[in-house]
Amino acid sequence: MKTRAILNSPAIFLFLASLLLPVLALAHHSFEMFDVEKTVVLTGTVKQWQWTNPHVWIQLNAQQDGAVTEWSLEGVSVNQLERQGWKRNMLSVGDAVSITIHPLRNGKPGGQWLKVTGADGKQIGLVAPAVPGK
Amino acid sequence: MQGYANNAPHRTRDLALVCATLAIFCALPVTAQTSAAQTSAAQTSAAQTSAAQTSAAKAPSNSVDLSGTYKIQFQNAPGSRNLPAGQGGATARTRAYKVDGHAPPLLPWAQQLYEERIAATEKGEPFRHLMTKCLPQGMPLASMFAFYPVQLLQTAEQVTILFEEQNHFRIIRMNQQHPEDPDPSFFGDAVGKWENGTLVIDTIAIRDDTTLDFLGLPHSPELHVIERMRKVDENTLESHITLEDPKAFKEKWDAVAIWKRQPASDGIREYICENTRYFE
Numbered sequence: 001m002k003t004r005a006i007l008n009s010p011a012i013f014l015f016l017a018s019l020l021l022p023v024l025a026l027a028h029h030s031f032e033m034f035d036v037e038k039t040v041v042l043t044g045t046v047k048q049w050q051w052t053n054p055h056v057w058i059q060l061n062a063q064q065d066g067a068v069t070e071w072s073l074e075g076v077s078v079n080q081l082e083r084q085g086w087k088r089n090m091l092s093v094g095d096a097v098s099i100t101i102h103p104l105r106n107g108k109p110g111g112q113w114l115k116v117t118g119a120d121g122k123q124i125g126l127v128a129p130a131v132p133g134k
Numbered sequence: 135m136q137g138y139a140n141n142a143p144h145r146t147r148d149l150a151l152v153c154a155t156l157a158i159f160c161a162l163p164v165t166a167q168t169s170a171a172q173t174s175a176a177q178t179s180a181a182q183t184s185a186a187q188t189s190a191a192k193a194p195s196n197s198v199d200l201s202g203t204y205k206i207q208f209q210n211a212p213g214s215r216n217l218p219a220g221q222g223g224a225t226a227r228t229r230a231y232k233v234d235g236h237a238p239p240l241l242p243w244a245q246q247l248y249e250e251r252i253a254a255t256e257k258g259e260p261f262r263h264l265m266t267k268c269l270p271q272g273m274p275l276a277s278m279f280a281f282y283p284v285q286l287l288q289t290a291e292q293v294t295i296l297f298e299e300q301n302h303f304r305i306i307r308m309n310q311q312h313p314e315d316p317d318p319s320f321f322g323d324a325v326g327k328w329e330n331g332t333l334v335i336d337t338i339a340i341r342d343d344t345t346l347d348f349l350g351l352p353h354s355p356e357l358h359v360i361e362r363m364r365k366v367d368e369n370t371l372e373s374h375i376t377l378e379d380p381k382a383f384k385e386k387w388d389a390v391a392i393w394k395r396q397p398a399s400d401g402i403r404e405y406i407c408e409n410t411r412y413f414e
Contacts, residue, residue: 033258033413052409054268054300074413079282079298079405105258110413 034102034112042071046095051088053078058091058113060099073101073113086125091116097124197328198365201288203401204393206280206373238377238387244352251350261350264320264343268407270302272320272344273337274359277375278391283402286393293326293333298402306335318355320344335361346377354381369395 047070048059058073075081078088091097096119101111116124240248251261265271282298293306306326316323322340326333337359345351357379366372371393378386 033260050409050411053405054265054407055409055411057409057411072411072413074411077405079403082403083400104413 033104033106035105036102038103039100039114040103040111041098041100042073043098044068044071044096046091046093046097049091049093051078056081058099058116060097062109069109071101072110073099074110075113081125084125090124095119196331197288197290198331198333199288200293200333200363200365200371201286203283203285203396203398204280204371205283205396206278207392207394208279208389238346238351239384240351241382241384244354244382247352248350255349261348262412263345263348263350265300265348265407266412268300268410270300270320273304273322273324273340274346274353274357274375274377275344275348276302276304276321277335277337277359277361277373278346278389282405283396283400284393285402293335296402298405300407301405312336312338318342322359329362331364333361333363335359335363337361352382353377353379356381363393 042060042062042064044060044062046058047061048057050057050059054077056075056078058075060071060073061068062071098117099113100115100117101113103111115126118124255261260266263271270276276295276297280297280299284298285296287294287296289308291308293308295304295306297303302321304321304324306324308326308328310325312323312325316339318339318341320341322337324335324337326335328334338357340353340355340357340359342353342355342357344353346353357377360376360378362374362376363371373391373393375389375391376386377383377389
């Protein structure tokens, strides 16, 4: 009963629904190149921001162990991000960000980006996921 | 922008002039015809009108207004339940689709090809289905699944389905026959008719590089898709899809897709597939 009460909470529902979004949005691509069991947070500056369909990409100069490595990070579509509250100008070249990703399985510096946090610690482009009937 | 605003009345007037000129121009060849031809054309026209009226009288329209903006959800699709949860295969299949069903019974060549593609995906070399190359998913997937909204428009002569994803469209010609030997295409040749309020769409001539799922479930050039779409309620359409392919399936296969109406505020948008970057 306790579990049911928690699941009935709108906040928890929205949170759980938001976890599903990246999966659904990339549904037409296989995810098998990404290790979804692994989540990594990269910190660095945006080198390139490709606001394009079918997927947006971020080139990130990430600081790792005192060195800078360029990561290629694939996201969902422009159309999906817009529906989540993103706009093209929410990210710019040179921005300091932290990005949560599922890394590539093959160990190369790439991954699927899930969440971007700005230098102020706030998540960029975050809105509540669409609720049916709303 | 200012220039456009100032020019607007002129452009409207110019457009009207062009339309009027075109109308006169189009009429000219008719008036230039011989009187014999005119008589013949008039007779043919009268015959056609009469036939159409008779036909209309015999078969009153039983169409239903299905128009609107929807998302298409699979109810029954090839998929993961064949493999235990937690295994790589199950993961791959589950992610490729919203899954709640079983794969069509495939002939050996198709089964082998499908298994090879799944094995490659599980090894981390995902099958490159058409959409990963900015090509259309085409049929039959277009009838089964749409994560992004689609808009259905209908007239007596044509049903048109506009897809937000990649801005594609399907044309269904109503009360027509398939051509003799249609060229294979991504969306195939589709004709439709109304049967007691159900829209029945018959599609053939689908390119054999389209697939039934994003893992590469194959079909042959003989794939024949029949969709029977009916309105369940104001916000729901149900589409029963039958796929027949004597060269790839052991028997025909049925799937169900549910079309859920989208809020008017979330209509279809521009979506041009321009970035073909892909992790190899």
